[in-house]
Amino acid sequence: MPSFDVVCKTNLMEVDNAIHGMQREIKQRFDLKGTSCDIERTDNTLTVTAENTMQLTQLEDLLRKYLSRRNVDQGAVELNQTQNAAGGTIRRTISIRQGIEQDLSRKIIKAIKATKTKVQLSIQGNEIHVSGKKRDDLQETITFIQSMEIEQPLQYVNFRD
Secondary structure, eight states, rough: OEEEEEEEEOOOHHHHHHHHHHHHHHHHHHTTTTSOOOEEEEETTTEEEEEEEHEEEEEHHHHHHHHHHHTTGGGGGEEEEEEEEEOOOOOEEEEEEOOOOOHHHHHHHHHHHHTTTTTEEEEEETTTEEEEEEEEHHHHHHHHHHHHHOSSSSHHHHHHH
């Protein structure tokens, strides 16, 4: 019975490579050299620190640039609120999305079931498992999910016949 999984996985090695490139550029750029601008990653969270909002927006632009160079989808990162940090600096945490949230999974499943496509759907942790009798039904399901315009980047893995 053909099946596949719908997942949201961000390659953290590529994120690390983008961060290292950013840190090199921060040390070399004349407007950022010698400032307290910094970026670091812990698990699925990036912490960007800057002295003022102008430098913070420049760092966010650098992050977008380096992530796009490393082929990391922009929808995989979610900007959180800006906070005041120690020493008169400001800090922003950026979440890296891993896995599909339960609410989004239910929304996707409900929309697929409304199409009356003959596939079986199940939520398995942070993934959606889709199986059906015909390969064409699975391909229709993939096309339908892509047309839903979900802001979170989704991948379709483990396609088996």
